[in-house]
Amino acid sequence: MTTTQSGTTQTGSSVIGGPAQVLTDDEITRFVREQLDARDLDGRSVCLVIPDGTRSCPLPLLLSAVHGALAGRVTRLTALVALGTHAPMDEAHLAKMLGYAVGGLEERYPGMTVLNHEWWDPDTFVSLGVIPSTRIAELSEGRLAQSVDVRLNRAVVEHDVAIVVGPVFPHEVVGFSGGNKYFFPGVAGQAIIDLSHWLGALITSSEIIGTRGITPVRALINEAAAMIPSEKLALCVVAQSGTGALHAATFGDTESAWAAAADVAAETHVRYLDAPVTRVLSIIPEKYEDIWTGAKGFYKLEPVVADGGEVIIYAPHITKISETHPEIYEIGYHCRDYFVKQWDLFSDVHWGVLAHSTHLRGAGTWDAEHGERDRVRVTLATGIPEDVVRKANLGYLDPSTLDVAAFEADGETFVVPNAGEVLFRLR
Known part of the structure; x- marks a missing residue:
């Protein structure tokens, strides 16, 4: 087995693994524990924003590690499924994705609540404010010029800390998925979803997909995420497509952890x-x-x-x-x-x-x-x-x-x- 590398990026996120590596469960669990132990989370409420079943990701392993590191330290722990506008996940699908027997959530993850992002219900959302049309024109490089009400699932705002937990892949709208994209469009209101996706469509999928760095859509997403009052962290992973294995995991703020994972995904998934x-x-x-x-x-x-x-x-x-x-x-x-x-x-x-x-x-x-x-x-x-x-x-x-x-x-x-x-x- 290849020796696992770990360290810190120039932007301050921590990284374990790499493009040519496959991490063991113990290495991943230890990495997650070390990162969360080092954060000031005692006595705070935490919302985990997680993917739905359309992404390759060893969520049972990751959530078990996160739960093990936070249980007893935080006042409240909620996992929010970032559906975007996908169909909601029923109990059987959630149990399979999160690795527990149907009806056995409390046994596997004591004290943790799991919520679908109920995007169809207006009461789901709270407004974070408005991005004005002049700023949208700047972010979109002149492609669009209209204001947008930035609405987000209130569960994120009603917790002290939001931690994105999920994979990074090449993506047709934003360049590479992950990071702040789990907020917008993952648990966002229709207006910002429509605006960001149409911006990507104007650029075209074939042009933007797999583009590294801050694309106009990523810039818009980051602008909206900066309006979230909760502290924002991310555990980003690069999964071996179609398997439960991981090439790499990164941890830090939602922008630096995403960028470090995207660098790995650009080598493993292109x-x-x-x-x-x-x-x-x-x-x-x-x-x-x-x-x-x-x-x-x-x-x-x-x-x-x-x-x-x-x-x-x-x-x-x-x-x-x-x-x-x-x-x-x-x-x-x-x-x-x-x-x-x-x-x-x-x-x-x-x-x-x-x-x-x-x-x-x-x-x-x-x-x-x-x-x-x-x-x-x-x-x-x-x-x-x-x-x-x-x-x-x-x-x-x-x-x-x-x-x-x-x-x-x-x-x-x-x-x-x-x-x-x-x-x-x-x-």
């Missing part, structure tokens, strides 16, 4: 091809239960597909486009310019829905004379009925006729198992 491919078979794991989340299997592959090529999303288990966003069934999937150049028709649709639409359709153009011309074809081989798929402006392939082995052997198809977390780029 792979390079020498030449573009004409067809991709993107095999979607079952943790993605609809296209709204499973579309990551397109985002992470679009950059390596040749003009005129095709991405086949293979997910027989997926039977719906979205459980929580019916608007997508009406507008379908289109490139950015389809909406921007017909803005009077679409400006009232949630911008987060428009953003998702453009992310899955990919790069393209639209004008009144020629209509929409998309760079690549997107085909769904899922359990969604053909008429629904075609109405959404996507191609259809009957999943029962798809032979993965034949695609692997044809010499023309790039087959990607467990798609959705590793980003592929051209050198």
Whole structure:
């Protein structure tokens, strides 16, 4: 086994592990304990902001370590699931994700409360204030200029300390996920979600995904996070995609810990091809239960597909486009310019829905004379009925006729198992 490295970054966050390493459970537990022991948390209330089931992350290990370090020290411990606008997690899903028997939360994590982010309930939120339009114009580099009410789940504000606990991956909206993104959009109100996602869509997924450093969307998120009155810390991890193993863990404030983890993720979760491919078979794991989340299997592959090529999303288990966003069934999937150049028709649709639409359709153009011309074809081989798929402006392939082995052997198809977390780029 590779010797584990640990230390402190120039910005002050602590780091254990690295791109070529795999940490043991004992190393992770010890690291978490050391970091939390060194913090002034006695007699304070703590809100842990954690991912939902769509991320590879050994949450039982991490939460057990955090709980072990904080139980008896803090006055209140709450774990808040950062759903964004994903479907809520029921008891069975929460138990599986957090590693306890159904009904056995108190036995596994005595004294800890677990909450879904109830984004559909207005009483969930408290306003932190308004970011004015002039500042939005600066942060977005001139792409948008409107004020936004920054609303956040009140559970974060009603605790003394908020600790983000979760993984960092290349991300289609912000560049790399994690850090303050767990607040915005993770447990945020609709307005800031829509604004941040539409900003990412204007830049385009293929342009921003896997971009290191402070992208315009990350700058907006950090601006909003600075308004949170609670102390903000982060335990960021870089997971081995599809497994419970960790390459690295970082701890510190939400910006420096995120940056250190993103540096590792940029080496472990970005792979390079020498030449573009004409067809991709993107095999979607079952943790993605609809296209709204499973579309990551397109985002992470679009950059390596040749003009005129095709991405086949293979997910027989997926039977719906979205459980929580019916608007997508009406507008379908289109490139950015389809909406921007017909803005009077679409400006009232949630911008987060428009953003998702453009992310899955990919790069393209639209004008009144020629209509929409998309760079690549997107085909769904899922359990969604053909008429629904075609109405959404996507191609259809009957999943029962798809032979993965034949695609692997044809010499023309790039087959990607467990798609959705590793980003592929051209050198």
